Amino acid sequence: MAGEEDERLQTLLAEIRTVVEEELYPLESRFLQEGFGVLLPILAEKRAEIKARGLWAPHLPPEYGGLGLTLYEFAQVSEVLGRSPLGHYLFNCQAPDIGNSELLLSHGTEAQRDRYLMPLARGEIRSCFAMTEPEHAGSNPVWLSCTARHEGEDYLISGHKWFTSSADGAAFAIVMAVTTPDASAPHKRASQIIVPTDTPGFRIERNISIMGDVGEDYVSHAEVYFEECRVPRANLLGHEGEGFALAQERLGPGRIHHCMRWIGICERAFDLMCRRAATRELSPGTLLASKQVVQHWIAESRAEINASRLMVLEAARKMDSEGSYAARVEISIIKFFVANVLHRVLDRAIQVHGALGITDDTPLSFWYRHERGARIYDGPDEVHKSVVARHILKGYGVDISL
Amino acid sequence: MAGEEDERLQTLLAEIRTVVEEELYPLESRFLQEGFGVLLPILAEKRAEIKARGLWAPHLPPEYGGLGLTLYEFAQVSEVLGRSPLGHYLFNCQAPDIGNSELLLSHGTEAQRDRYLMPLARGEIRSCFAMTEPEHAGSNPVWLSCTARHEGEDYLISGHKWFTSSADGAAFAIVMAVTTPDASAPHKRASQIIVPTDTPGFRIERNISIMGDVGEDYVSHAEVYFEECRVPRANLLGHEGEGFALAQERLGPGRIHHCMRWIGICERAFDLMCRRAATRELSPGTLLASKQVVQHWIAESRAEINASRLMVLEAARKMDSEGSYAARVEISIIKFFVANVLHRVLDRAIQVHGALGITDDTPLSFWYRHERGARIYDGPDEVHKSVVARHILKGYGVDISL
Amino acid sequence: MAGEEDERLQTLLAEIRTVVEEELYPLESRFLQEGFGVLLPILAEKRAEIKARGLWAPHLPPEYGGLGLTLYEFAQVSEVLGRSPLGHYLFNCQAPDIGNSELLLSHGTEAQRDRYLMPLARGEIRSCFAMTEPEHAGSNPVWLSCTARHEGEDYLISGHKWFTSSADGAAFAIVMAVTTPDASAPHKRASQIIVPTDTPGFRIERNISIMGDVGEDYVSHAEVYFEECRVPRANLLGHEGEGFALAQERLGPGRIHHCMRWIGICERAFDLMCRRAATRELSPGTLLASKQVVQHWIAESRAEINASRLMVLEAARKMDSEGSYAARVEISIIKFFVANVLHRVLDRAIQVHGALGITDDTPLSFWYRHERGARIYDGPDEVHKSVVARHILKGYGVDISL
Amino acid sequence: MAGEEDERLQTLLAEIRTVVEEELYPLESRFLQEGFGVLLPILAEKRAEIKARGLWAPHLPPEYGGLGLTLYEFAQVSEVLGRSPLGHYLFNCQAPDIGNSELLLSHGTEAQRDRYLMPLARGEIRSCFAMTEPEHAGSNPVWLSCTARHEGEDYLISGHKWFTSSADGAAFAIVMAVTTPDASAPHKRASQIIVPTDTPGFRIERNISIMGDVGEDYVSHAEVYFEECRVPRANLLGHEGEGFALAQERLGPGRIHHCMRWIGICERAFDLMCRRAATRELSPGTLLASKQVVQHWIAESRAEINASRLMVLEAARKMDSEGSYAARVEISIIKFFVANVLHRVLDRAIQVHGALGITDDTPLSFWYRHERGARIYDGPDEVHKSVVARHILKGYGVDISL
Numbered sequence A, B, C, D: 001m002a003g004e005e006d007e008r009l010q011t012l013l014a015e016i017r018t019v020v021e022e023e024l025y026p027l028e029s030r031f032l033q034e035g036f037g038v039l040l041p042i043l044a045e046k047r048a049e050i051k052a053r054g055l056w057a058p059h060l061p062p063e064y065g066g067l068g069l070t071l072y073e074f075a076q077v078s079e080v081l082g083r084s085p086l087g088h089y090l091f092n093c094q095a096p097d098i099g100n101s102e103l104l105l106s107h108g109t110e111a112q113r114d115r116y117l118m119p120l121a122r123g124e125i126r127s128c129f130a131m132t133e134p135e136h137a138g139s140n141p142v143w144l145s146c147t148a149r150h151e152g153e154d155y156l157i158s159g160h161k162w163f164t165s166s167a168d169g170a171a172f173a174i175v176m177a178v179t180t181p182d183a184s185a186p187h188k189r190a191s192q193i194i195v196p197t198d199t200p201g202f203r204i205e206r207n208i209s210i211m212g213d214v215g216e217d218y219v220s221h222a223e224v225y226f227e228e229c230r231v232p233r234a235n236l237l238g239h240e241g242e243g244f245a246l247a248q249e250r251l252g253p254g255r256i257h258h259c260m261r262w263i264g265i266c267e268r269a270f271d272l273m274c275r276r277a278a279t280r281e282l283s284p285g286t287l288l289a290s291k292q293v294v295q296h297w298i299a300e301s302r303a304e305i306n307a308s309r310l311m312v313l314e315a316a317r318k319m320d321s322e323g324s325y326a327a328r329v330e331i332s333i334i335k336f337f338v339a340n341v342l343h344r345v346l347d348r349a350i351q352v353h354g355a356l357g358i359t360d361d362t363p364l365s366f367w368y369r370h371e372r373g374a375r376i377y378d379g380p381d382e383v384h385k386s387v388v389a390r391h392i393l394k395g396y397g398v399d400i401s402l
Helices: A003-034 A037-052 A071-082 A097-107 A110-121 A243-279 A292-322 A328-353 A364-375 A381-394 B003-034 B037-052 B071-082 B097-107 B110-121 B243-279 B292-322 B328-353 B364-375 B381-394 C003-034 C037-052 C071-082 C097-107 C110-121 C243-279 C292-322 C328-353 C364-375 C381-394 D003-034 D037-052 D071-081 D097-107 D110-122 D243-279 D292-322 D328-353 D364-375 D381-394
Strands: A127-130 A147-151 A154-165 A172-178 A190-196 A202-207 A221-232 A281-283 B127-130 B147-151 B154-165 B172-178 B190-196 B202-207 B221-232 B281-283 C127-130 C147-151 C154-165 C172-178 C190-196 C202-207 C221-232 C281-283 D127-130 D147-151 D154-165 D172-178 D190-196 D202-207 D221-232 D281-283
Touching: A003 A037, A003 A071, A071 A243, A071 A292, A097 A110, A097 A127, A097 A243, A127 A154, A127 A221, A154 A172, A154 A190, A172 A221, A172 A243, A190 A221, A190 A243, A243 A292, A243 A328, A243 A364, A243 D381, A292 A328, A292 C292, A292 D292, A292 D328, A292 D381, A328 A364, A328 A381, A328 D292, A364 B364, A381 D243, A381 D292, B003 B037, B003 B071, B071 B243, B071 B292, B097 B110, B097 B127, B097 B243, B127 B154, B127 B221, B154 B172, B154 B190, B172 B221, B172 B243, B190 B221, B190 B243, B243 B292, B243 B328, B243 B364, B243 C381, B292 B328, B292 C292, B292 C328, B292 C381, B292 D292, B328 B364, B328 B381, B328 C292, B381 C243, B381 C292, C003 C037, C003 C071, C071 C243, C071 C292, C097 C110, C097 C127, C097 C243, C127 C154, C127 C221, C154 C172, C154 C190, C172 C221, C172 C243, C190 C221, C190 C243, C243 C292, C243 C328, C243 C364, C292 C328, C328 C364, C328 C381, C364 D364, D003 D037, D003 D071, D071 D243, D071 D292, D097 D110, D097 D127, D097 D243, D127 D154, D127 D221, D154 D172, D154 D190, D172 D221, D172 D243, D190 D221, D190 D243, D243 D292, D243 D328, D243 D364, D292 D328, D328 D364, D328 D381
Parallel strands: A127 A172, B127 B172, C127 C172, D127 D172
Antiparallel strands: A147 A154, A147 A172, A154 A221, A172 A190, A202 A221, B147 B154, B147 B172, B154 B221, B172 B190, B202 B221, C147 C154, C147 C172, C154 C221, C172 C190, C202 C221, D147 D154, D147 D172, D154 D221, D172 D190, D202 D221
16 A cells, blocks of 8 residues: 555544544443443434544445445454444444445445435445344355245245344345245355335344343344245346355455454453553552463464454455455455454453453453354354365365365 | 162252253243243242252251252252253252351351251242452452441441342342451451341442343342441351351352352253254255264363363362362362363354354353353462462472462 | 272382382483383393282283283273383383283184283283274274285285384284175274284384384384285184274273373373472572463363373273273273373473473473374374264264264 | 565575475485485585575675575565475575574674674584573573683683584584673673684583484584683674673574474475375275365464464564564564464374374474474563563553563
8 A cells, every 4th residue: 555545544543543432432331231222312423423524434435425445444444443342333334234235336226226225325224134044054055945936026035034133123134035946056046135124024023132132223133034025126136046146245345344343352352451450459569460371361362463453454455456256265264263363362351350351341241242153153163164175175186065 | 989879869860850851941941031030930839849849958958958968969969950040049059048058057156047047948038148349359359348347246347349149139148348457367357247138238239230131139240338237246157257268168169069060051051062963954964963073072072071070079079078178179170170161162062053052042142151250250260270280389399379 | 999909009009100210210311312222131120020029911810920900900000100101111011012912812712822922921022013004094994905815724914004013023913904805894804813023024114213213122113014924824813804893892991001101191291390390490589380371281281180080090990890892982082182181281391391391301202202193093083083973973863974 | 565576586485495395305305214414415515506596595695695685585585495494504594503694794893704704604614502501491591600701812601501503513603601790780791702613612512312303413402511611802792791682683583584484384284284185085085185174274274374474574574674673572472473383283284194294204293393392492482472461561551570
């Protein structure tokens, strides 16, 4: 990156970091103790300020009101935002909306972009992505039961989904449904279709209680039924049979976003850990920091976080320059590597905090619980490791099945 | 153990296991989704049945209505009960009441036993133990700020405690307070005093939100203030300055109970993991069990659980025959060893369950969250490891400070 | 075990331990620096003394000059002997002779026992076991190329073996060779046949250089060719097609022996580690033992060694009372569990020794190198883990292939 | 780096890699089985060719016959050379000569450079560095007993050193000796002095047997006595009392060299592991590569090696631009991080090779043995971790002692 561009990015990052620390950290205690809902009004105000300050939607092109950052640049923004559980939402670049925006941007028709992307970009509505089904292993994304069959100019969609994140309060869902069950290749059977949530037959069964939290509104994960949901065929995203390809396309940058968000969490947890070690006395005058084991956790965490950031940024650069497909092995590598670093750093930070670490008086417990999923969602560690190995072993003339 | 005794124990264990599986497993879903409070009426009924069937309070002597088991025997009961989060409560051998009972049994005056132990043994009241203070490291139990000063025939107790488990709804607390601040040895300064919770000045500030749960009633951990709480000096347990010694005495068997309860959790998690592996398809006809990594998690978990049980039972035997002090190194070894086995087994079981593993549709998430504390409460891993090393290194002529 | 028997065992163990410490430790330096060969004369003398003191061949029945110990008892002897690399040899219970003795004892004809077992039991000759072939994975023991075809009253044996331990100087080999290639079940194709090493066509290609050591005599691992080796059919052990079954039978107790030997190594390494920590200064007056990380290694090692011993002794007891087959899962569990404990304990002991740890001035380096094989020989970790999982998953109605 | 420079580097790396693969790999078997000495003549020839091809001494400035690479560039050369145990020697950039060259280059007088650096740069002589003493912990480099006292224009040096690598056959040693024992700061007491090895009183006690190898010539580590060794004071490097500072300066780039060499070893081991997995059959038609556990080892190794390289190159860049002192935390981070990656990658590669992995038929065993030291030499993991933590905790206002 040229010096000037880099300077601009550093200035932006510093500004965003100030916002996160000064505006969001003070809200965290209420978020952790009372939930997301009570914060909606104040967050709405703050989102307006972000927009007014020209920091809104860093991932979106200027014509959609965003900053037009490259993936490499946005990745670094994502890290800073990740330091607070509320960061991405504040800047309107939260999953799953960010992924849906990207899909609509690349594959939406003009009508779809007008109707769905514009209000999403402005932060007026939220959306969700309905892919995973409780009956089938999420690690095998081509195995789906949800169907969308043609009826006249419409699709009739029937299916059962869960982990449809943020469905509660969403204006529309993008659903993966089998449209061409007879396609020979399993990954060519499904399509992505936009379903407004006020469509009759779209039913949220429950917000799933996850690691002790039912959640609400944006911070929730729903179980959803599609019961003969009728939507016009114009709601198809891309072409029929492209559902899996679009999902893959969506997941590439999505994993970069997640990984950098996790690194933001790591940095915050690391900071809390060091702070605690530097202030907590074990006995009068003896700091926790004097313990060699704590020192080593600090050093090991530093090493692992540094390694993670270098690898993720390198993957982002490759994606910017060569595209998602070229970077898919790097993506799989960071997906499992960083998820495990996150797990270990949080675990150490909690241990250093002792009893305080398991309370909700710090955000550590929230992340410890909710990011246990990091080793599972968007492909469990085990799948990504086998993907990496398969690619490498091809270079040795062997084609392993997954 | 002679053959006949062992047979009697096996019969008892089988009976208890049936109760746990048939009576408690079906209640877990409501417990996980709705909390402990809604179950109180049905648990009250079931507790009455347990009493009627002669299974009540296995740890207490017959004269207090219990089964009079040795520690070695009760340990095995504790494992079976540990398979459900509701097990120990059902049989009235739940912490912290069990530890308080043991204290009262060994050190209570007749009046104290009549007033506090009898209703506790009958399950009519609950109790709590107020030791840890937020201002001081729990890993250094001799560093306390809470004081109990003499005023006439009374103590006036002032202090701030937290992690006073189950204070919500408890009839009395046993509090650790400094009575002789000038004692030369730090571990001779505190005493244990019984404080009825309706004493003016006893105030529950809050049930601490822990890993996402505020909890309620028995399943809760309170922050408590003692504000010039006045109790008669007859409420002293044992002698002044013995507080720390009694706490140690209390913790010895307590750690055996915990370790065996954890093994029960491990066995349940192991069973859930195997069941999932044996039934979940990754693609039509391909079971999760066919994955070598899952197989290895099963084998490693089996090995670690077996190792844990053998070590805990050996420590229990030693405690029965030689006492708490003689077994203190073994106790420290199992405390950190089993807590870490528990952590790994739960982690693997969750990973095998995929998305389901992080929901509250199984008890795995509950344990994953609430037993993160196992590596912290009753002495963090780090303290127990140093205790073990100190003892061993003494044999090499070196006296390390902790 | 009854009190009296146990007392007798404890006395025996103490006596053997004294021998190991007083007679063998002083020889180790020469062994490590100059090799095994130079020690042969002095070891011969010491072996005679052992025999004279009535400690000889603890695993063999009295009629063969041994102590007639049960497996459970011998396991404990094996631990003590394992403290020195020369221990088992001194007492004539070294692998592979011990396994060969057991085979001859259970399955040898009278003639075979007279000719091969008797001198082995007396320590006059040594033997070897030729099973593993370089061309086939040792983890799949039923896949062999070595054949023994009938010619009149003889077998003509052709094959290529390696890791034929102690072939250098052995009087005979027991070889696994395919005798019935058409047997439907792969594990019924091979047989075990005794081949005197002076048989024409038996050729030691080399002592394989392993982890830097070519070795010599007993301490060596050969690559061997059988080139149309002719031996009488009377040299068959058991029946044709039983080779694999006998090998399994041989490996059961063999794994107990190994595991207990490894625990002996662990105890020695643990002792060296503690001694070093207790005496090595990092700066004037500051002992290595004062480092928390070293303390934790000591505690973790203690925990893991204790766990190992309890599990191995329990497996030995089960084998004594229920036989090899009943204990096969326990055997697989200890095989991988203890091999990994050994690996970690040695690694920590070396790290505590610093530069000294990687020299051959202590036995740590020898074990670190030569016991890297412990996770490979007699079945690699991966195979044993899958064996355990397969057995467990059968209980859940699933039959996984290995 | 500008595109053209980078292209030049890539061409150089490709050329060197070809040399390593075509010229050195074929020599490894003899090296592993017969030792270094027998290869000296052929290596001498090949060194001459390297010089003739203009690839000689990539780390040295052109005026000393080298390629004048930056540290960032040389690091990448070091990785390629590290793929063979003979790589660095062939190109005359082997430790400890490379460190000694750098010292002489920066701090040598003209006379010293003429007499010692010139022949070293030409590869006519070798040298050694005598710092570590058996009586003192190497992790505390300021604690030395070796002294150099003034006598007229000379130093009289007395001391006992070990791990004086490559002393066997070296023309001179640089020795760390206390010259100003009364300096208040312990790290200002020692100086570095050049001692030709033919100086009376310089005595090699032995080549230490390390992990089974006594070694010889360049591949050896000596125990050395300085017995009233007299050298002129003109042999002082830099100034009196600067010994420790120079040692630190020497170690900074040295650790980069080591780390990149280790990454080269990792890449070679990784390649061997993949090759083995891709060709070894477990049963007819079933490749080792089909095993999920092996696949995961491959993926995890790939991730860890990538992370290592990115961190080391970033540290090298920082050192090139900001100097050793500015990069010292990064250096400590890579020192322990990469040493542990190396350890794990080698361990996995060996396990994948099974029995073959522990033989000396591949270089894996050599590295497994000799690079066990990587977690110890140039500062054990434990010291580097505490160094990192100390630096970080300073930012939190705490000054921990090491």
